[in-house]
Amino acid sequence: xxxxxxxxxxxxxxxxxxxxxxxxxxxxxxxxxxxxxxxxxxxxxxxxxxxxxxxxxxxxxxxxxxxxxxxxxxxxxxxxxxxxxxxxxxxxxxxxxxxxxxxxxxxxxxxxxxxxxxxxxxxxxxxxxxxxxxxxxxxxxxxxxxxxxxxxxxxxxxxxxxxxxxxxxxxxxxxxxxxxxxxxxxxxxxxxxxxxxxxxxxxxxxxxxxxxxxxxxxxxxxxxxxxxxxxxxxxxxxxxxxxxxxxxxxxxxxxxxxxxxxxxxxxxxxxxxxxxxxxxxxxxxxxxxxxxxxxxxxxxxxxxxxxxxxxxxxxxxxxxxxxxxxxxxxxxxxxxxxxxxxxxxxxxxxxxxxxxxxxxxxxxxxxxxxxxxxxxxxxxxxxxxxxxxxxxxxxxxxxxxxxxxxxxxxxxxxxxxxxxxxxxxxxxxxxxxxxxxxxxxxxxxxxxxxxxxxxxxxxxxxxxxxxxxxxxxxxxxxxxxxxxxxxxxxxxxxxxxxxxxxxxxxxxxxxxxxxxxxxxxxxxxxxxxxxxxxxxxxxxxxxxxxxxxxxxxxxxxxxxxxxxxxxxxxxxxxxxxxxxxxxxxxxxxxxxxxxxxxxxxxxxxxx
Amino acid sequence: xxxxxxxxxxxxxxxxxxxxxxxxxxxxxxxxxxxxxxxxxxxxxxxxxxxxxxxxxxxxxxxxxxxxxxxxxxxxxxxxxxxxxxxxxxxxxxxxxxxxxx
Numbered sequence: 001x002x003x004x005x006x007x008x009x010x011x012x013x014x015x016x017x018x019x020x021x022x023x024x025x026x027x028x029x030x031x032x033x034x035x036x037x038x039x040x041x042x043x044x045x046x047x048x049x050x051x052x053x054x055x056x057x058x059x060x061x062x063x064x065x066x067x068x069x070x071x072x073x074x075x076x077x078x079x080x081x082x083x084x085x086x087x088x089x090x091x092x093x094x095x096x097x098x099x100x101x102x103x104x105x106x107x108x109x110x111x112x113x114x115x116x117x118x119x120x121x122x123x124x125x126x127x128x129x130x131x132x133x134x135x136x137x138x139x140x141x142x143x144x145x146x147x148x149x150x151x152x153x154x155x156x157x158x159x160x161x162x163x164x165x166x167x168x169x170x171x172x173x174x175x176x177x178x179x180x181x182x183x184x185x186x187x188x189x190x191x192x193x194x195x196x197x198x199x200x201x202x203x204x205x206x207x208x209x210x211x212x213x214x215x216x217x218x219x220x221x222x223x224x225x226x227x228x229x230x231x232x233x234x235x236x237x238x239x240x241x242x243x244x245x246x247x248x249x250x251x252x253x254x255x256x257x258x259x260x261x262x263x264x265x266x267x268x269x270x271x272x273x274x275x276x277x278x279x280x281x282x283x284x285x286x287x288x289x290x291x292x293x294x295x296x297x298x299x300x301x302x303x304x305x306x307x308x309x310x311x312x313x314x315x316x317x318x319x320x321x322x323x324x325x326x327x328x329x330x331x332x333x334x335x336x337x338x339x340x341x342x343x344x345x346x347x348x349x350x351x352x353x354x355x356x357x358x359x360x361x362x363x364x365x366x367x368x369x370x371x372x373x374x375x376x377x378x379x380x381x382x383x384x385x386x387x388x389x390x391x392x393x394x395x396x397x398x399x400x401x402x403x404x405x406x407x408x409x410x411x412x413x414x415x416x417x418x419x420x421x422x423x424x425x426x427x428x429x430x431x432x433x434x435x436x437x438x439x440x441x442x443x444x445x446x447x448x449x450x451x452x453x454x455x456x457x458x459x460x461x462x463x464x465x466x467x468x469x470x471x472x473x474x475x476x477x478x479x480x481x482x483x484x485x486x487x488x489x490x491x492x493x494x495x496x497x498x499x500x501x502x503x504x505x506x507x508x509x510x511x512x513x514x515x516x517x518x519x520x521x522x523x524x525x526x527x528x529x530x531x532x533x534x535x536x537x538x539x540x541x542x543x544x545x546x547x548x549x550x551x552x553x554x555x556x557x558x559x560x561x562x563x564x565x566x567x568x569x570x571x572x573x574x575x576x577x578x579x580x581x582x583x584x585x586x587x588x589x590x591x592x593x594x595x596x597x598x599x600x601x602x603x604x605x606x607x
Numbered sequence: 608x609x610x611x612x613x614x615x616x617x618x619x620x621x622x623x624x625x626x627x628x629x630x631x632x633x634x635x636x637x638x639x640x641x642x643x644x645x646x647x648x649x650x651x652x653x654x655x656x657x658x659x660x661x662x663x664x665x666x667x668x669x670x671x672x673x674x675x676x677x678x679x680x681x682x683x684x685x686x687x688x689x690x691x692x693x694x695x696x697x698x699x700x701x702x703x704x705x706x707x708x709x
Binding site: 346 | 610613616617622625626629633634636637640641644645647648649651652653655656658659663664665666667669670673674676677678680681683684685687688691692696699702703706
């Protein structure tokens with residue numbers, strides 16, 4: 001094993017080295033970022049080596065031996081949730097739209113209390129390694145585990161593609177590495193962490209990254225608040241002023257240019273002249289329109305804007321975020337890494353605190369970036385500005401937090417935040433891959449394919465092979481999807497988690513009359529409905545397939561697909577009169593007693 | 608666990624008290640979160656002007672409301688964990704003891 005470890009290390013170093021050569025022309029190398037990132041990689045590989053020596057049984061591999069404390073697990077859960085996408089994406093949303101960014105992050109947070117009140121301790125008392133353990137507790141193993149594994153793998157792959165593509169683009173931007181080497185590097189490191197260190201290494205990588213990210217974000221938010229004497233109102237006022245004056249100036253400039261262009265076009269005589277002038281006039285009016293949009297947006301950054309255009313979208317997104325969180329396999333898996341229900345509860349308490357704190361920081365960071373980055377020529381893509389007008393950022397829309405890091409802490413701190421963003425991606429993809437590999441080895445291979453007649457060593461070997469396959473698949477998909485519009489993928493992952501995983505899991509714990517037939521049909525219907533509706537919705541049908549109008553008008557399908565899942569689960573359960581259905585209902589009492597008290601639970605204190 | 612033991616536990620008044628008390632507590636807290644959050648989302652969808660009311664300087668009502676929902680989520684998890692890790696866990700321990708004796 002040591003040998004393979006060394007080979008992988010060499011491969012990783014190779015990918016990194018080739019990456020550096022190719023990247024020099026593309027972007028200036030950020031030396032402090034690379035040094036700090038290498039320190040992070042060396043540290044986490046050290047942890048992986050330490051964890052590998054402690055990972056001997058299946059329980060070690062899937063659940064870190066059940067020895068993670070509530071506080072550590074809270075940090076790890078928060079780490080899973082604070083992906084690079086949410087750090088850069090939400091601060092960028094605040095930067096662009098102001099308050100709407102906060103509405104979005106609140107949706108991501110409110111699922112947590114509900115998971116704590118209704119699910120976390122039951123999950124801990126019933127499950128072993130995956131949420132399929134719980135869903136199939138009293139139902140038929142083969143169909144229910146297959147369904148749960150399908151839901152897990154689909155969710156994991158969608159999330160993984162989104163993370164890999166984001167990783168490639170971000171690393172290309174920050175470190176000057178070519179896209180494909182960045183994706184290969186992330187893939188190799190993630191395979192190393194998971195195959196050798198299992199859940200123990202994955203958890204500690206996540207904890208370290210969560211601490212680094214929270215510290216970095218805290219420093220940025222403090223730097224912003226110090227600047228304004230800790231008066232949020234002064235920060236908001238300045239941000240609004242900057243947005244308004246810059247937007248007004250841009251609008252004036254653009255409309256003047258537009259007027260000149262139109263006048264020139266009107267008095268043009270020769271044909272050649274007309275073509276050139278028409279182009280100039282079109283461009284000028286496009287700029288003016290963009291600027292007008294910015295003026296309108298600038299005045300509303302402290303109140304809800306157009307983020308939730310109608311009640312159905314609002315409820316649908318709310319449901320997807322709330323129930324989707326409770327159906328994400330890599331998050332649910334974390335409840336099996338703690339010793340008992342008490343620690344499981346504590347982990348949600350800490351996680352909610354860290355995540356809530358993090359969202360407040362991203363809100364401050366977004367507004368701070370408006371003040372320090374928005375019309376600062378240092379961070380503006382001047383070439384793009386000349387064409388489109390407005391204030392396009394260097395590196396694209398997701399860069400406000402990165403530029404703010406430079407503005408408040410100079411190049412050294414910029415390097416730190418870049419390294420943390422890279423570390424964040426690594427940690428999140430590792431957790432996802434472990435969840436996917438567990439679904440394949442523990443649910444599909446050990447339970448469905450071998451009917452539980454398999455020794456631990458073989459199951460772990462399959463799990464490591466699954467990790468390798470998922471890792472390579474993630475690299476390939478990451479490269480295939482490089483130029484694709486992948487904005488819908490995280491939304492789709494949440495919709496699938498809410499519509500396929502959550503209903504079956506929830507009803508298996510709370511509803512005595514749930515039968516295998518109901519769970520199977522309802523879960524499959526939820527999965528299909530979510531995927532079909534997303535394909536027919538504006539985010540795929542219009543943005544990806546370039547059709548003029550969407551067949552399904554809403555961006556978020558959860559309201560419909562979750563309803564479909566619950567309805568068909570109910571219908572096909574209550575009409576199930578088979579003997580096996582009666583046995584499954586009769587087995588509910590034993591399950592319920594265990595879920596309420598933990599008597600007989602895996603890893604509970606023996607008496 | 609055999610089925611006699613399960614019947615015993617289910618007949619245990621302490622167990623029934625635990626299930627009833629904890630169940631009610633958990634559902635009430637969940638409902639608070641769900642009602643607060645969906646009211647907020649529906650106000651955003653139906654009447655965003657309501658949240659645009661200025662409170663102090665340029666600060667609007669929307670800001671404290673948003674921050675309050677985040678703080679409420681955290682505080683409610685704390686309230687639940689405190690009661691569950693003391694009162695409810697004590698009841699579970701009592702039930703486990705009576706199972707051992709019985």
